[in-house]
Amino acid sequence: MNFKVDRGLLPVKIHFFFFFAALGPLLPQMNVFGRQLGVSPGVMGLVTAVLPLLWAAAKPIFGYVVDFWPNHRKLVFMLLIATMSGSYCGLWFLPMPEEPSIPEPLLESIYPLNDTIYLKKYEKSDDLIDRFNCHWNCTTDKKFIVYLSNATYINTMYIDGVVTNTTCSLLHMDLDSVREGDVTCIPGSDCNLLCYEETIGLLNESARNMSSLKTGLDVSDDVIKMADVEVEGSFYLTVTFWAFVILMCLGTVAFNVANCIGDAVCFDVLGSDRGSRYGSQRAWGTVGYGVTALLGGWLVDVYSGTYKDFTPAFIIAIVATAVDLTSCRALTLPSLSSPDDAGKALRDVLKIPRVVVFIVFAVVAGTFDSFIIYYMFWFLEELAEQTGSMAQIKLIEGVVVAAESFIGELLFFFFSGKIIKKWGYGTTMTFALFCYGLRMVMISLIQHPWHLVFIESIMQGPTYALCYSTIVGYAAHVAPEGYSATVQGIVAGMDDGVGFALGSLVGGQLYSRLGGRGAFRLLSVVAVLAAGTHAFLFNSVTKRAAAHKERQPTSLEEGEKMLAMQSDAIYRDTVVPIDDKTHS
Template sequence: MVTEQKQSAGEWGQNSGQPQQTTTFSWLPACVNRKLLPFKLHYFLFIAGEAGVGPYIAVVGRQNGIGPATMAVIFAVMPLTAVVFKPICGFIIDKTRNVTAVILVLQVLCTLFYGIAFFCPSAISNGAVFKGHLGCPLGEFDVTGSSGSEECASGSSVSLYCTLSSGKHAWEAMEARLVSEKKVMLTNASNACNDLREDVLLANGSLGFPSEVRCSCESALYRNSNFWIYTVSAVLGFALAAALNNVGDAAVSNALGSDINAFGRQRLFGTLSYGMASPLIGYLVDISSSEGFTNYKPCFYVFAACMALDMVLILCLPRMRIADVSVNFFGDIGKLLSSPEILLFTVFTFLAGSMIGFLNSFETWFLEDLGTPTYLIGLTKTVQCFGAEPVLFFLSTYILERIGYFYSYSVAFALFACKALGYSFLRNVWGSLAVNIVGGAVFPMVYAAMAVFAKKRARPGTAASMVCILGAMYDGLGSAAGSLIGGTSVDRIGARQTFLYLGCLSVASTVLCALCYLMLRFTTVHKLDVTREQTKTSTLQGGCCCDATKLSLKSDIDMLQLRLPKN
């Protein structure tokens, strides 16, 4: 573990009127930075827990009878709710300076709502029940009788989301289309047909099986209380987790102080834990599932255990506070958002968030449609987290100093294009491992640049709010747009074609981000804006402590270096 040797300019409890306690960890080697170790452990536990809920909350909804179009709306509402939560949390922290209380409350509520979402009963129970025979290999279901919702059991071209059962076998989360009142077409019945192939052979040479199909449709779904329990719980759980993530980032940024470029080294431990936890979660899901039914409850058990350990860690630490308080809080935030540089960075943060948001929402969905085993889905996360991602988090300080924030975004868009286009041509599920070696480089390029940019451009006392505002654009509005537009596209043209178009959009974004920054860099308006901001910063920091002055000077030097022509 590399030692970050610079002293923190924003230690917890500084100027708070309380003596600063220390956590010694005296049994550790001297090369370990004991002061920053708790933050590494926080990321390790929190992100490991996220590996249990983030990739699986969508497929839990599909298991409960929710189709891709409806799920796209839900995943659009999730980040929009987070947009409201994040600035509120940032404002509370900046005004009260009590980070510990905010983190603990968010952890408890997040665990509660995710638990409700994972244990919510299926919404299929109030749909339609069809009895008849399944014809293989085409997946045609000849209906001999039906009961339940008339809306789902009548009419043509009605989209259904069903559970098929035949004898001792059962298959969940099957998409179907009601062709007529006497025929249902199952679109992904190949697994069911393969499992039942030896059971019955009809005289005409085709395969037919006496079966039962329980389905839900959108018109009946919205009147089902289980659907709303899942939706509200999943939305609140996601929003609280997103806010918790940004609050943790603000806390670590404050603790690092003038050594903010080392942020990626702290976040690296979350990447490692995500990679370690993902295959374990996939294995637990596989061994707890039965034939035709996938049990996703172990995902929540891992999340709850990690949250409990993280809460114990937070309680064992000294109370965390932020020292600086803005005298004119809303005025400072307004001046920040009026900067052309910050506005442009915010726009591309939104675009990056929309792409990554779609990936987070529908990547597991796509891989399951390809027939990928759950353990292999977990293994793709491991490859992603132990491939390029930890290396880039560790080298984020060097990368940001060399190419800056905007070019980091351009590289991230190019890497995302490789992943999206790779998925669009994927045929062998094992090929997803190769795709994610490159795809693992996207997140650290975006996240480290966003966190460091927010800290360096924030005025004193507004750092937490600045982090939360960019976070709201990243996995708030951006993720909402990506989930809504991408989910609608998946429903209409399929996931494979959606990834193809997304890859082309990423290529265009790569060029656009670099060109926009070059234009901004050499415009008179931007240069005047930078000069004005540097003058105000020097005036504000004139009477502060030495560490605060170093932070201001370091930011000015970094800004000037970005404007020097590179050979």
């Protein structure tokens, strides 16, 4: 087989590979990086909800600038790439919280009991007894607080509060008798009392779980919540938190604008006759993203302990960015003229009903993408904590991204042109929305972090890769001449701008209220409903447009009105300039 490489498209392939290679070890980790800093899911949702609004405004603005000053496209493009990597790598210098020390294992002592136990009220004047946290080894009942002496056999327990005839049952013993105010209890047969001093228990239990303090010390929920708010409030006023927010904003906005302009540049290089080859160029970005995500995740796990050190990820990003900027200098962009119709053709396109419906559901798709991108790994790390897989979590996340890239995205990016050509943009979009619903319900069912690898390897392609190719392809299809970057900016700004903002804000609140499983299941139902609604609306406006065309045969099809009309006549009008040579 003769394998031929188009040398003219080689710089485009190299750019896509190293542009996304710089993002592979960092972009999937942004939210969990914030989680390690101490950011809660709700606050992260608010932060990531603001970001898409910023790049939703920046994309059309930069696209318009690039379209009206096409000679400066390459410079603007390279500056955005440098800003992106510089901001993300600036997170390298943020101080991470110290890794919490692992509490010493709690040692319990067995206290021998007499056949009957006297219960008395604890008096603070008695210095010969100590406070203990105890439970019975023969039951699964909760622990309780008692005061015991250092006698060889325990025949008396002291408690806080008044002793009544129901106190025995509170301590999980049977009532024996009540005589002259003295209450005696009978312990369960073959039961041993296991206790540790309460002062030791306080230190160990507070390090493990705040809720256990509530059991031992009868601390109310309001007190715990007030303590949490005070700790969180002080963190959100620190320089570390705001530096994280600012750097994440700059890097993410620059990435999204550069990605959008990169798509427009790719379509400019391909030209109208080779536009269907966009997916095979973009697939190289998928390869780069998968390689560095896997490599970075593995190196971070090797390089660090329970608290992850992202130094290897930052180094990979810096090297990939340097190569990407070098490849961008080699890009040969076609000469384009600035549009001179003051945006009339652009406004006409945005009034077409099918275009409006498509853009609205691009926002819906962006909402699902946003929630998956920002909260899938958050859910995965919580699952890793429950299953004892935290030591391998960055490797697992790297394998997930690699599976997404090498199996799902690579396949669907390469064949997206053929799928869209056969099904059309509307049907392809409906299929992608339905697959989002299937993907999210499958994520909600996993019981171990490794299970996500199989799901993402299958579902990333028909959701993200196919949906993204459909959106950028449709934007290029309807863009008037001279407005390629502007239309890409508008459509992409609605998809991963407004859509990402909704996904971050609503997703963060859903995650806080319903948990990971509940939020994924609810959004999966919304995705299936969105697929059905899109199919109905897109078909309705398409039939209406076809009926309108039959009534007005001279009207032009959507997209054709933006193309220059060429006559098939043999003899065409010729305009000859009049000068001295014409009369000679």
